[in-house]
Amino acid sequence: MADVEKQQPLSESMSSSESELQRQEAGLWSRLGYYNQRLETAMGIEARGIERVPDDERPDRRLWGNLTVWLSANCVLPTFGVGILGPLTFRMHLGDSMLTIFFFVVFAAMLPAFCSTFGPRLGLRQMTSSRYSWGYWGSKGVAFLNCIACVGWSTANTIAGAQALCAVGEWRFSAAVGTVIIAIGTLIVGMFGYRHVHMYEQFAWVPTAITFFVIIGVAAKHLVNEPMAFGRAEAASVLSFGGVIWGFNIGWVSLASDYNVYMPSDAPSWQVFMWTYLGIAVPCVLVMWLAAAIAAAALAGADPTNAGTAIAGWYARYEEHELGGLLYEVMVRPMGGGGKFFMVLLVLSVVANNIINVYSMGMSISVITRYLQVVPRLIWPLVITGIYIPLAIVGANAFADTLEYFLGVLGYWLAIFVTVVIEEHFIFQRGKFANYHAEETWNDRTRLPWGLGALGAFGFGVAGAVVGMSQVWYTGPLGAKVGGAQGGDIGFELASGFTAVMYPLFRTLEIRLLGR
Numbered sequence: 211m212a213d214v215e216k217q218q219p220l221s222e223s224m225s226s227s228e229s230e231l232q233r234q235e236a237g238l239w240s241r242l243g244y245y246n247q248r249l250e251t252a253m254g255i256e257a258r259g260i261e262r263v264p265d266d267e268r269p270d271r272r273l274w275g276n277l278t279v280w281l282s283a284n285c286v287l288p289t290f291g292v293g294i295l296g297p298l299t300f301r302m303h304l305g306d307s308m309l310t311i312f313f314f315v316v317f318a319a320m321l322p323a324f325c326s327t328f329g330p331r332l333g334l335r336q337m338t339s340s341r342y343s344w345g346y347w348g349s350k351g352v353a354f355l356n357c358i359a360c361v362g363w364s365t366a367n368t369i370a371g372a373q374a375l376c377a378v379g380e381w382r383f384s385a386a387v388g389t390v391i392i393a394i395g396t397l398i399v400g401m402f403g404y405r406h407v408h409m410y411e412q413f414a415w416v417p418t419a420i421t422f423f424v425i426i427g428v429a430a431k432h433l434v435n436e437p438m439a440f441g442r443a444e445a446a447s448v449l450s451f452g453g454v455i456w457g458f459n460i461g462w463v464s465l466a467s468d469y470n471v472y473m474p475s476d477a478p479s480w481q482v483f484m485w486t487y488l489g490i491a492v493p494c495v496l497v498m499w500l501a502a503a504i505a506a507a508a509l510a511g512a513d514p515t516n517a518g519t520a521i522a523g524w525y526a527r528y529e530e531h532e533l534g535g536l537l538y539e540v541m542v543r544p545m546g547g548g549g550k551f552f553m554v555l556l557v558l559s560v561v562a563n564n565i566i567n568v569y570s571m572g573m574s575i576s577v578i579t580r581y582l583q584v585v586p587r588l589i590w591p592l593v594i595t596g597i598y599i600p601l602a603i604v605g606a607n608a609f610a611d612t613l614e615y616f617l618g619v620l621g622y623w624l625a626i627f628v629t630v631v632i633e634e635h636f637i638f639q640r641g642k643f644a645n646y647h648a649e650e651t652w653n654d655r656t657r658l659p660w661g662l663g664a665l666g667a668f669g670f671g672v673a674g675a676v677v678g679m680s681q682v683w684y685t686g687p688l689g690a691k692v693g694g695a696q697g698g699d700i701g702f703e704l705a706s707g708f709t710a711v712m713y714p715l716f717r718t719l720e721i722r723l724l725g726r
């Protein structure tokens with residue numbers, strides 16, 4: 211008894227010491243957070259990070275802002291770059307390219323539009339709201355993957371812009387110059403936060419849309435079409451090209467709600483969905499259709515019977531300089547200086563797309579670990595810019611390959627991510643945002659799911675992607691069967707399907723065994 215009595219004060223003392231350390235640590239983070247907020251406020255930069263936006267601090271009542279932010283992000287040069295892949299990479303013609311674009315965009319755009327409804331209703335960024343399906347710890351892994359995706363997007367987009375800018379200079383300077391110019395433009399706007407992003411994106415689509423109309427006027431007389439192919443090889447091309455389109459559109463699901471968290475919580479979800487859907491689907495369909503038409507004509511120019519024609523020059527220049535070369539032949543050859551002016555506008559459109567990645571990566575980093583939340587948020591745009599500039603310079607001459615490989619892999623993991631989010635919402639939360647109790651639970655790990663159900667489903671989803679993918683570096687057994695020797699990519703379809711079957715099972719077990 212005496213020994214016990216002697217040990218008890220020691221135990222109490224240790225507990226008291228631990229509590230004191232915790233209080234000191236909390237005080238340290240609180241002070242660092244305070245100075246971080248003072249710094250960002252003084253510079254006119256949005257200070258709030260991943261924290262829930264209270265209902266009484268949401269001044270943005272312009273629901274149509276969901277339209278303009280996504281319209282500007284998708285009415286861009288990289289969208290055009292995706293559209294040319296159908297004819298010039300997968301050797302499809304105009305009719306089958308346009309049908310593939312239409313059906314894959316119309317369906318895929320629904321997913322980021324759905325995810326965007328979480329912003330006003332929960333007041334949380336996309337990676338933060340993913341805690342309700344992926345768990346407090348699982349969301350960290352998802353946020354890490356999203357950081358990689360943001361870097362990949364920025365790299366691919368910048369390569370497209372750099373190629374076009376090099377064409378404007380008639381290849382007298384290196385792609386590194388164009389890369390740095392685009393990166394600086396993105397950095398200036400992206401580091402100032404939500405309000406400035408919306409201000410820029412409200413008008414950024416206008417000069418780009420005008421440029422695409424100019425391209426139609428200049429190129430229309432040269433456009434040609436050939437009959438659609440058929441058979442297993444054609445099916446493989448449709449599936450593989452569709453997978454690239456899917457990856458481009460679904461890429462927004464991991465950050466869609468980042469751009470409407472300051473909108474009122476009573477905003478009708480159907481309106482948020484509608485504006486976001488139109489902002490993604492309409493420019494993607496129209497710009498990719500234009501690109502496919504240009505590319506189909508260029509592909510026809512490869513036929514010896516078209517030697518000496520304008521479209522023969524299109525294909526030859528594309529072979530030499532990829533996207534930048536093709537645009538040079540289409541615009542600069544017939545228009546001279548005017549064509550160069552409009553190409554510069556296309557280069558600047560890349561900024562509107564990259565801003566989204568630069569801004570959202572800072573949010574994703576803060577979800578990965580709380581220790582990074584005290585780092586001034588203006589640092590993260592500098593970090594991502596420092597990462598993607600050298601990557602874009604290295605890949606400057608491989609836009610088509612970079613886009614095809616990146617979007618294919620991106621489509622796999624995001625298909626898994628959004629399937630889990632959708633099933634959690636409609637099956638376990640019964641489609642009601644009120645069931646999340648976001649105000650009290652968003653940062654309470656004791657009330658959030660463990661995330662084991664999502665992790666188990668993720669494993670099966672990856673298995674589905676592996677057996678169904680068809681990439682240059684690997685073709686799964688089912689992917690090979692779909693398209694024969696060429697292979698057809700059904701990776702994202704199987705990833706979604708496997709995840710959709712397994713998540714409800716794993717999540718039900720998680721709730722019954724662990725209680726949440």
